[in-house]
Each structure stands twice: as C-alpha cells, then as structure tokens.
Amino acid sequence: MKVQRWSRTSKLFTGGTSVVALALASVPLIFDPDVVQKLTNLLILVILAAMWNALAGYGGLVSVGQQAFIGIGAYGTVFFAGLGVSPYVAMLLAMALAGAVSVPISLFALRLRAAQFAIGMWVIAEVISILVRLDKNLGAGTGISLIQMNQYAPNFRQAYTFWMALGFAVLFLAALFFLLRSPLGASLQAIRDDEDAARSLGVRVASRKRLLFVLAGFGCGAAGVLIVANTLFIEPGSVFSVQWSAYMIFMVLVGGLGTFEGPILGAILLFAIQTTFTQGGPWYLVGLGATAALFALVLPRGLWGAIEERLGLRLMPVGYQVVSQKTRTEKKAQAST
Amino acid sequence: MTLVNAIVQGIFLGAFYAVLACGLSIMFGVMRIINLAHGDVAVLGAYLAFVVVERTGASAFVAFGVALPVMLLLGYLLQVTVLERSLKAGILTPLLATFGLSIVIQNLLLIAFSPDVRSLGGSAGAFTTASWHVTGELSISALGVLVLVVAVVVFGALQLFLSYTRAGWAMRATAEDPDAAELVGIDSRSVYARATAIAVAIASLGGLFLGIRSVFDPASGPTQLIFAFEAVVIGGMGSLWGTLLGGIALGLAQTLGAQLHPQFSVLAGHLLFLAVLIARFGGGRMTLRVAR
C-alpha cells in the first residue's frame, strides 16, 4: 500500500491543462474582438467561481457580499487611471487595493457566524456602494467610463485584457492549487469537514479563514478590474449588485462545492447558459435561482462532486489516494493463474 | 423642532421596520433559520394586495384581508417543501436555498408584473396623507401612528401567544429543544410550519405598509431584507421585543442621519448595524476588555 498524490489520470490532466492554458493564450490572435470579449467574460466567471468556492467550499464562509471587492476593483481602476497611472498598471493597483481592504474587514467579519457573516458582507458591500455613489469624481450614481483605455486600438485592448484575464485566472487557480496541496490545504479540508475537531487538533482556524478571505478579496478585485477593462463602463448599481453573488452561488453549487474542478465546470455552464439565452431576462434568472436552490437541497456536492463519487475520478491532484502496490513477481504470478 | 420631528418620524419608520423584521425574528428564534427570501415574501404580499385592489377597487386594508390567508398558506407550503429539507442539512443549506428562492420570487414577480413601480397609497384612503400638524415643523402622520399601533399590537399578540397558549408553549419548547419536544408529544414539523406561516403573514403585513407609505417593484425585496435583518441584529437576535426596539433604533438612525445629509439616511442605518456587530463580536485585538 502506498499513499500517492499523482495518479495517471491526474498527471495526464495536469499536463493537459498546461497545454490548454497555452492554447488559450493564442485566442486573441485567432478570433474576433467580439469573441475575445466573450471569452474574457468566461475567465471572469471562472475566477469568481473559484474564489467563492474558496470561501464557502474550503472555509465554510457563505458570503453574499463579494461584490464589494468586485466594485473596489472596478472603481479602483477608474480612480488610479484618473490619477494619470497607465491603465494596466492602474488595474494591478486596484486589485491590490481590493486585497488590502479585505484585511481590516476580515478582522471583524470573520468573527460573525453563518447568517450574520453572509448578510454582514452584503451590508458592507452596500456601504461601499453608497460611499462610491456619493463621490462625484467617480461618476456618482450614473456611472463612469474608463476613457484612458481609448489610447489603445480596440483589437489590442481586447487582446491585452484577455491576456490579463488569462493571467489572473491561471494565477488564482494556481494559488488555490498549491494552497490545497500544502499542509495548509489539509488543514483547510479539515476545517471544512469539522471545524471544532480541527481546532482541537491545533489547526489555527481563524488565520486559515483569514487567508481564504483575503485571497478572495484579491480575486474578486481582479474580477472587478477585468469587468471594467472588458466593458469600459461601470455604474454602482451593476458592479456592486448582489446579482454577482447570485451568479457565484449558482456556479459553485451546480459545479461542485468544495471541489477544485467544480467551480470551473460551473463557470463554463453559466457561460453556456448566458450565451444561449442572450435575451437574458427573468425566466432565465428564475431557472438559475431554482436550480441553485435545488442543488443546495438535493445535490449539495454539485455535479462535479457527484461525478467524483461515481467514477472515483480526480483530475487535479489535490487529494491523496491509497493504492495497493504489488511487487512485480506477485503481478506475474497473478497473471499466470 | 426639526430634531423632534426627525425623532418622531424615526419612531414611525422604525415601527415599520419592526413589522418587517418580526417574521424574520420568529423564524430565527424557532428554527435558527435566516430566510434570505424574507424581503421578497413581503413584496409578494404587497403585490397580492395590489392585485385585489386592481380587480375589485377595494381599499388596501380589505385587500390585505384577502391576501392574508393566501400568505399563511404560502408560508406553510414554504416550510413543508423547502425549509424542512434544509433544516436537516447543514447550516449553509438554508442560506443557499432561500437565496435561490429569493431570485426565483423576484423574477417571477418581474414576469407577472413588469418592472414598473407600484403603490398601494392610492387605495389606503385617508391614511396615506392625513396628518396632524402639531406645530409648524412637527407633523404626526396618521399612517405613522397606525403602523406604530399595529406593530405594538402584533408584538403584543405574539407575546401573549407565546406566554399563555399551549401552542405558544409548544413553539417555545420546540425552539429550545426540538428532540425533547417530540418526546412529550409535540409534533415539531407542524410547530415549524405554524411558525413559518405566521412569519410570512406578518411579513406580508410589512409589505402592505411598504406599499402604502412608499412604492415597490419586483426588485424591492433585498432592501427590505437588509433593513429587517439589521433591525433583528440591532435588537439582539432571538429576542422578540428586541426586534421592535431594534427596528425603532434603525428608524431613528436613518432619520437622524438624514438630518446630517439627505443621502446619509440608509448609510447611517448600515453604520449603526455594523457598529452593533463590532461591539458584540469585537474587532480582533482591538476588543476592550471590561474588568468585572
């Protein structure tokens, strides 16, 4: 018997993802700016899903207020660009701002229990939204454009934004990946399974949760940055909207709460649904809400969780597997009987 | 005098928030569930009354009387279909399921009624506009007094129910120890269903008042939820009268905040809420230790 991390499947798959990532990098060179913009949206969804899963799936923190950081990322970009900083540098600064803001918030938010944390985060998002609305320099309630992007030709702009999105997606997924494979990761899974038991074993639950919270702050900030880079115009009502939380909850619940691959699957699903039902509209949202509720009640581990259980499949090597190890002579003996 | 006026308005506003919050407080007290669809349920109640008013031309209050039994039934169904299952699952499940439900209700309302804002003010008769002008700067609206009186009556009736009726004791018993309650013959399922039905009915009363004092549209739910939740938290989760006081505190914060700057009202309420949370749960190393 031995305990292994990399099975053949996961080796193949991880190699495969690296290839996929490289292939994706060539997208702007092949496709029209429209398509590139849509795929940028997909990458934004992937980041958001991964981050919400990091909070809820690995930290047990259900937040209905991550749009706070999306908004900080978006408006931060506009703010820094307005100071004369080059747009793409402004984006990095805005992401850093979102992450930085998440630290003081975490000091008190993480002390709240389940429902209070969920709605508390929502209120914080509302507060930040109101504060932004009061600032005329940021366009007040009517919104503002990232006009500094006009210095780039549309093709290049779209391409740079796409590559930035790809870079962020790879960065945050890789960060999660290595986090989960580290001893930190094992303690995170322990916290998710049974917080009190984990605490009694000496796992420093509070600091682990803070790490996830701040990571999600950076990640959702990055998503906000990408949103304004992709659409060029933002307003408080849309970028601070609780709708983003609805999307994140849908993606993660349907894709697979607490799995690594699940959120990505959920993001792809949501993207597919969004592109099919371009009229959008209320019926499609009814469907989203009902599906999310249904999954919460009936299939809590989501589609990927169900697939994992059925097939025993692990594509990404974030867990451990116990494998029996027969010696060569034993295998030969078995084969000849 | 404007300060006195602000305080009076704050109390009236707070009574409205208390009615909105009452149902949320009941569900939390009995089942430890925070229903994220609570605001949307209140708005649904307002729409139901609106439909009755449109069809029959009756007054808003009569319309509410018709809508009330429907809402009671809906509350019962909500418990039996969605909430019961989520009670048995983890702590996160009720939050996620009710959040999904909230989206469903909002969008079904949008489909049925379009995004136009509606109001019940037109059919509430004299209540919508009548007021006593005590002085040049202080006026007391009939609607404000009505809501305050109703709030006190509702909370009082609930208190009487919980203190003096067997069904009320059964509800308190189930809230404190559902397992032991079952062992003495109390059907916890029907206690929970009763609690949810009452909570939904009172929420729709809040919806009625929302429609009379202001306007509503399919997306109004989340705002009402936030105010209701803030009222419950400020007053102390699990305390019935605390929710009434919390609502009034929230109303006062908002009207007094508006005195500073018109756009500060909602923000002031949020800040009070956050301040209460920080005071109760501390801010990390910065918590002051009070020596006993």
Place this chain on the structure above:
Amino acid sequence: MTLLTVDELDCRYGLLQAVRGVSFDIAQGEIVALIGANGAGKTTLLRAIAGAHRPHSGRVTFDGADVTRLPAHRRVSLGIALVPEGRRLFPSLTVEENLRVAAVGKRRGRWNVQAVLDAFPLLQARRKMPAANLSGGEQQAVAIGRALMSNPRLLLLDEVSLGLAPVVVDAVYRSLANVISEGATVLLVEQDLTRALRVAGRVICMLEGRVVLEGAAQSLDRNRVIDAYFGLRRPAVGGAPA
C-alpha cells in the same frame, strides 16, 4: 399480556453500531430494569422504543401494533412516554407550563397537573418558576411528571439518578414507587445495581449493544450480574482460569 416487543433491533450512529440484535418482551404491569456500563446502548435502545431514534433494522411492537417507523410524538398518543437522560426540561417554561405542554393527545387517565403536584409535593411551591431555576432533584421530578401527563401505558426512565445526591434519589424513587404501585409498566435504566435489583421484577443486562443477561431480579446471583455488566468471565469454582 405482552405490551412491548423488541425484535432483533439494530441501531446505529453512522458506522457505529450501538444496539445489536436486541430482542425482548415486556408484559403489562412489569417493572424491568435495563442495566449496563456506559456505552452499552441502553439510552439508544430507550430512544428507539420512544421513537427518537430510527433503527437500522428490527422491529418495535407496542400493544400489537408495529411502531418502528412511527415518529416520537405519535407514540406519545399511543401511550409510550420517555423521561430522557439529563432531564431535558424546557428552560424558559415554568414547571406548570412544562407539564401542560406535554398534556397532548386524547389519552385519559388520572394524571393532570394537580395529580403530578400531589405526587411530588416539593414542586407545589415551584409551580410558577422557570424550569432553569430548579434544583436537580426538582427538575427530575418535573421530568417524570411531564412524562406522566400523557397518561402513558409504558413509562421509560433513563437514568433518573444521574447527577443527583443519594438523598434526593431516594426521594425520587419513593415518589416513583407510588406511581409504580398503581400498576404502570416501566422500563428503567439505572446505573445503581442495588437500586435496580430492588425496584425491578426483571433485569436485562446489556454490554456493547447486546443483551448478555436476562432474568428475574430475585433469582439472579449478584455476582453473575456483575460479571455480565463488565463482560468478565470468572473461572469455575476450584477450577483453572478460563
């Protein structure tokens, strides 16, 4: 006449088997003591009979009817009442409210609030006090009274002596004796062997989820009981160790 039949009952907590293949009968009017060390499965067994724990397999038959899948509150109307381990009163309800909230169902009988207060006179003065403010002995009295309010045919008592001073336990058992002398059928769990053997007509001993000894209290050799309790096997007299 057989009142309760337990048939190959198997109760689990996830993967942990707490009750394994337990079978026994209780006739009307019998007083049966269930004894055994901690973790033997006694509480789980009582809860399964009362309906608070769903068995994995096996059957519980009460007065001829199969009640295995019946929820606890329905069994109360049939006449099964459990006084749970640790009293489990409703803390904010007064003594009287705790009693009256349990008077559900249509079962007729001699038990009502006044009858309970007569049986446990120490409660008379505490009638309007919230249960949380009572002493351990008073709480135990209320817990027993609360179970009696449904006029049960089968009374299940789980460790009524737990956490109480011996003097108080004596008082509780004295009051219980009055109840019992009126012909109730009782299945009680009791850690104190002497008390159990004194009160009961029949004794069932459990170890690790199984019944390891059963018999009339009078006829059982005390040493045999102790051996069964701890799972010991003593050598036969004069012989080599087993």
